[in-house]
Amino acid sequence: xxxxxxxxxxxxxxxxxxxxxxxxxxxxxxxxxxxxxxxxxxxxxxxxxxxxxxxxxxxxxxxxxxxxxxxxxxxxxxxxxxxxxxxxxxxxxxxxxxxxxxxxxxxxxxxxxxxxxxxxxxxxxxxxxxxxxxxxxxxxxxxxxxxxxxxxxxxxxxxxxxxxxxxxxxxxxxxxxxxxxxxxxxxxxxxxxxxxxxxxxxxxxxxxxxxxxxxxxxxxxxxxxxxxxxxxxxxxxxxxxxxxxxxxxxxxxxxxxxxxxxxxxxxxxxxxxxxxxxxxxxxxxxxxxxxxxxxxxxxxxxxxxxxxxxxxxxxxxxxxxxxxxxxxxxxxxxxxxxxxxxxxx
Numbered sequence: 301x302x303x304x305x306x307x308x309x310x311x312x313x314x315x316x317x318x319x320x321x322x323x324x325x326x327x328x329x330x331x332x333x334x335x336x337x338x339x340x341x342x343x344x345x346x347x348x349x350x351x352x353x354x355x356x357x358x359x360x361x362x363x364x365x366x367x368x369x370x371x372x373x374x375x376x377x378x379x380x381x382x383x384x385x386x387x388x389x390x391x392x393x394x395x396x397x398x399x400x401x402x403x404x405x406x407x408x409x410x411x412x413x414x415x416x417x418x419x420x421x422x423x424x425x426x427x428x429x430x431x432x433x434x435x436x437x438x439x440x441x442x443x444x445x446x447x448x449x450x451x452x453x454x455x456x457x458x459x460x461x462x463x464x465x466x467x468x469x470x471x472x473x474x475x476x477x478x479x480x481x482x483x484x485x486x487x488x489x490x491x492x493x494x495x496x497x498x499x500x501x502x503x504x505x506x507x508x509x510x511x512x513x514x515x516x517x518x519x520x521x522x523x524x525x526x527x528x529x530x531x532x533x534x535x536x537x538x539x540x541x542x543x544x545x546x547x548x549x550x551x552x553x554x555x556x557x558x559x560x561x562x563x564x565x566x567x568x569x570x571x572x573x574x575x576x577x578x579x580x581x582x583x584x585x586x587x588x589x590x591x592x593x594x595x596x597x598x599x600x601x602x603x604x605x606x607x608x609x610x611x612x613x614x615x616x617x618x619x620x621x622x623x624x625x626x627x628x629x630x631x632x633x634x635x636x637x638x639x640x641x642x643x644x645x
Contacts, residue, residue: 308372308622314347315340315623333532335583338612340624344373345537345614357546359452363422369538370427375621375628378433385425388469391461392454396447398425399477400436410483410512410642411474412436413467413499414445415492417616419520419547420459421451428489431618431631435487438635439644442479444470448495451551459551460562463495464502467511483642485513485575489618490539490587491547493519497565497594500574510575513641517634518582518615521594522566523548523558528589536584539615544586566594571601578606578637580630585615606637 314325322339326346330337337345348369380403387394402409412435416427425447436443448462467486474481486496493516500514534541552558561568579595581588588609595607610617610630621628639645 304368304371307368311344311347311372311623314343315625330584332536332584333529335611337584337614338624338626341612341614341617341620341627344620344623348537357543359421359550362543362546366418366422367424367426370429370619373620373623374430375434375631377430378437381433381436383433388466390449391465392449392458395449395462395466396425397466398429398432398445398447400432400443400445401478402436402440402442405440405478408474408478408480410439410441410485410644411470411477411479412439412441412443412515412638412642413470413484413486413496413511414443415448415463415486415488415495416445417488417490417492417619418450419544420456420491420551421547423450423492428492428618430621431489431634434631434635435638438632439639439642441638441642441644442477444477451547452553455550456552456554456557456560456563459491459495460498464499467499483512485515485638485642486511487515487517487638488519489517490615491520491551493517493591494521494565497521498562501561501565501568501571504573510573512575513577513638514575515578515634515638515641516591516594517580517618518585518587519579519591519594520544520587522564522590523552524564524567525587525590530586530589533584533586533588536586537614539586541586566590566597571598571603574598574601574603576604576641578634578641580607580634580637581609582613582615582617583609583611584613587615606641608633608637 326342446466581591
């Protein structure tokens with residue numbers, strides 16, 4: 301913990317250096333597909349690359365590294381948001397959830413069922429912690445972050461089943477949680493964004509009410525996607541094509557499952573009637589093009605969509621608000637988008 305605190309302080313100190321110093325540290329500007337990487341992000345990415353091991357990655361090492369990165373680079377959580385952890389019934393046993401209550405609310409409030417990033421292999425309740433506090437505060441919403449099961453211990457469809465069940469639990473327990481059951485959105489980062497999309501599609505297939513909205517942040521939407529940003533951003537920080545392949549091999553040990561729309565909601569043929577969407581992608585992300593394609597497909601099916609690419613930022617940009625001012629501004633833009641989606645002034 302002391303090492304993390306020191307690294308966190310060092311990263312923040314570096315990000316506050318004058319631009320001319322940062323430029324020397326960053327080297328030549330990084331440009332891909334016409335996007336120029338934010339200078340502070342480039343310096344942080346360079347520093348992170350120097351810490352990487354040359355050894356083949358293991359699940360345990362990647363989990364530890366991602367957890368450390370989130371704690372080092374995330375912006376400060378909102379201290380006025382109250383937080384408590386508990387368990388809820390799940391398809392495979394108890395599921396952990398972290399519930400964020402906004403300050404100064406009265407009556408029933410909107411809610412966000414949150415699914416964290418991590419390729420269905422890494423991550424947990426701490427991964428998007430700072431972001432969840434920001435959303436609870438800005439949107440005046442209860443945020444329920446779900447600690448769904450992960451591969452390889454629990455491959456597909458375990459995490460899908462958990463995501464659907466957690467959303468239904470929030471609806472069923474809305475009154476006790478102080479939530480307006482008609483204003484529950486689903487949201488997530490990366491694989492969590494995929495999970496949010498699947499929850500909406502499954503609700504449509506089952507004939508149950510749609511969430512009030514779906515928020516898909518740099519979503520992994522199609523296990524079968526190739527070309528485009530999958531190639532141009534194949535070596536990008538912090539998500540590379542090799543890491544995507546590693547996650548996919550563990551999450552979907554049966555390659556045929558990649559064509560199941562529960563694993564690849566971007567393959568769904570019929571998208572009409574789905575919840576209004578916010579789809580935000582990143583310029584330096586192998587998942588950029590598939591996220592934007594899904595936004596276009598939703599819009600073409602008559603779904604109301606806000607779609608934006610944060611051109612100067614990377615995958616997981618919501619985790620870098622503590623080391624990049626542009627990433628922090630992007631977090632605020634996301635919070636404003638979600639507040640609008642929930643009908644919050």
